[in-house]
Amino acid sequence: QLSKSQIIQLYENQTDQLRAKLFKYIFIELYQEYEKYLEENNSHDFEDMILKSTNFIKENKDNKYKKFKYILVDEFQDISISRKNLINNILSLNDDMKLFGVGDDWQSIYRFTGSDITSITDFKNNFPIIQSDIEKKLDKSNESPQKNYSINKIKYSHRFENSIATLSSNFIMNNPNQIQKKISGRPSTIPIPANFCWVEDYSTKSIIDVLNLIPKSPNGKKQSIFILARTNFQLEHIDFKKLSTLRKDIIFKKDKVKATIHSAKGLEEDIVIILGLDSGSRGFPMWWGEDPLVSVFLPKEDKYRF
Secondary structure: OOOHHHHHHHHHOOOOHHHHHHHHHHHHHHHHHHHHHHHHOOOOOHHHHHHHHHHHHHHOOOHHHHOOOEEEEOOHHHOEHHHHHHHHHHHOOOOOOEEEEOOOHHHOOOHHHOEOOHHHHOHHHHOHHHOOHHHHHHHHOOOOOOOOOOOOOOOEEEEEEHHHHHHHHHHHOOOOOOOOOOOEEEOOOOOOOOOOOOOOOOOHHHHHHHHOOOOOOOOOOOEEEEEEEOOHHHHOOOOHHHHOOOOOOEEOOOOOOEEEOOOOOOOOOOEEEEOOOOOOOOOOOOOOOOOHHHHOOOOOOOOOOO
16 A cells, blocks of 8 residues: 555665665565556455455445445454555445454464554554444534443453463563453363473474373373474474374374464464473564564554563
8 A cells, every 4th residue: 555655765764774775676676567467467466355445445435335234353453454444444334334343462463464453452543433423523512422332351261271361361461552351261170381391402302201291181081282383493303103102191183283383373272382482583482573674564563572
């Protein structure tokens, strides 16, 4: 949604002008050729579908589109600015439109793809169209308007035990930018929800050492396991077939036993081993930071350290 002149302006404001000028020179040429290719081949990319739909609604506010009554949005915390604009344009079609969003700002991990967490943490200002005409009239008359929306918090999670819910909630709520809420989980059966293990490397031998520290289930039930890593290369030297033969009380599912942190979002198992909790520039969390040539296009970053 940026013109060539707007992109140039963003890069001219960069501190490192050597990199900015070089990248601007290459990037704008490539971008214009890419747009030209799409046009010549009558093609659209994914972002086009969002942007062009938004413009189409702006220009076609006839009766055919006013029949929509409800917009239901899942993963609301991952909405980008362009998607937010699309929703607001649909809402503007008629006064009776209802927006229902389900999301969790604690699970927002897609800022690098453009998601804007304020869509959920600052809902009212991001979706001003939900104010009814009556409220607007009341605003002008200095009367106190009733808010035309409600926020409901789900406070119970079936995904994990209460010990993990308490541990993670206390950590997350240290960040003043997160929505404050008290989460409870299933009744706790394990007194210590997390255990830290020192390993020399991320090899089969090291994972065997970790497996040996996992206590057997008190009721004799078999427990499923998942191994998460910060990056894929941390999983490359682990023989998962060998691991699956070591403990009869632990289940290694063939198609769902390993993944990186981002790709595993939404999955769950009884036991999770997390690799890559190292410090340093490429540790977890990563201290490396974003390339300013990319972050110039992204929503504002939460400056809280972790």
